Amino acid sequence: MPIINFGGLLNFAEAMEKQDMEFYLSIASNPEMSDLSDLFQGFAKDGKKNIAHIQRTRRENITEMILEGITGFFRKPFVLEVKDDKEMGRAQILKYVDKMEARAIAYYTEGAEKIKALPEVSMALKVAGKKRMAHTQKLSGS
């Protein structure tokens, strides 16, 4: 399904952040990952902040003058199956975390480009993406 408008773009970002936040909260309390619990708690907190940021962006930057459609932007490459960490081993979890971060960065990068006619929204997506980039750095350093 294509993402065709402002609301669709931000709604997908919100849903993605929620999905990722829930996974991070779950693995933060997973005994298998106890050494990384603080890191994942932090990621979940970032997710909460990104959700608030996206919701505020959606509320504050919409007017009927900018309801022009978005073209050539599709959900499919960014859809990630919801996983239960209880059924995964440590290596699988870490691999999935990498996937989550990679898709979020890709989504925010492409989304920011697609909505660049609205600089504030484009910037908001870039800011959210930056947080996710910082995650990948932290993961590689952990």
Next chain:
Amino acid sequence: MALPIMKNYINGEWVESNGSQIGNIKNPATAEQIAQVVFGTADDVEKAVQAAQKAFVQWRETPPLTRARYLFRIKDALEENFEDIARTLTMEQGKIIDEARAEIRRMIENVEHATGVTTLMCGYTLEDIAKGIDCTGHRQPMGVFAGVAPYNFPGMVPWWFLPYAIVTGNTYVLKPSEQVPMTQTRIFECLDEVGLPDGVVNMVHGSKDVVNAILDHRDIQGVSFVGSTPTARYIYKRCGETGKRVQALGGAKNIVGIMPDAKLNEALPSLVTSFFGCSGQRCLAGSILAPVGDAADLVVDRFVATAKNIKVGDGLSDFTGMGPMASSAHLDRVLGYIEKGIKEGATLVLDGRDCKVEGYPEGYFVGPTIFDNVTPEMTIAKEEIFGPVVCVVRCKTLDEVIKLINTRDFANAACLYTDSGTAARKFKYKVLPSMVGINIGIAAPMSFFPFGGAGNSMFGDIKGHGQEIFHFFTDTKVVIERWF
């Protein structure tokens, strides 16, 4: 499960009307009944006005900055409930969720603008108008004001007026559209939480009886109205008879001209939004597309191709580009105009009549519809359709476009797409409508500029919001002073 029943809000309480007529509120995407409203009576209006009169005594003495602080609290409450209000609006009115969000944003912007009361309500002074005599003009609130709102913008339109009325020290009685009363009810729930003094804002649901009671009430100082031209004219006349201030905004027949030098790639998305946004149910929607000269074929072809791709459906879905008509009666009206266009000989190049939406067999849907070769005399080129029906009137010159605009019965908005400053200047200088867009398809003034048309699109002299609205809600008392 019992359906929610919309109640009146009078003197800080949710109260049931003593009326006997009940209206059924339906979701236009599904035709499912989602709420009921009891139509109020003159007695309900009387109670609301009495409460507002009583509240006025102390409210007018409340410092403007304190009144503005209530608005800050209202803004916070509206932001907090933003998504919920937007979803309620889409459910009862049908417009897509982004359009509902945009509407609530515009509504909140009026609250924000009204908080500038300490600057915008100031009077003026001149010393020594004669030797030793000074003159001061004070802006004073007047008492109880009332608003009568339309069905197409149930969230925003009442707030073109209400925040300005109360921040200047007046009190208010609002009648939302009986067709879409849920949005304002949800908004008034937010107001209730804010804790405005009882009686400062009141809401009475209902239909013509409530409107007439407002128009006839001796203690109402002024009325703001947005709706159709015949009703606007009626309200203007009745308010004149009963000595009220009035601002009555009526219908439209907006024309969008496209010059051969227009940047079509850039223009197309906003053009399509202009004609099909809110399913054409807005007073700023484009209604007539007037391409100029040789470019007309290309403009029409590309416009039709883009319009064909608009996905019609339930406004709550992220995948919908255009929602249904707000009611089944309005759907019939729009379909009637399409039939009329065919009978009068216009060429139907995109037919939205048989619009089927999977999973929504009962919805009030009509798809994007485009008539080509429309002539200025045809009914569809003269009357307000208020739906996603585009009339293409091909013009040879810019002068012809301007003539077309200035010979309609309405003068609300007009837009021109061009790359020429000369053409743009001529256009904005000569057209009669008072909301003009240049390379903008919806010339919607924001809260800090006045909203309203000319001619039969607006009765009264002070428009909605902007700086002038502070004049509508205040009387300038002139004090001439000398001290011996």
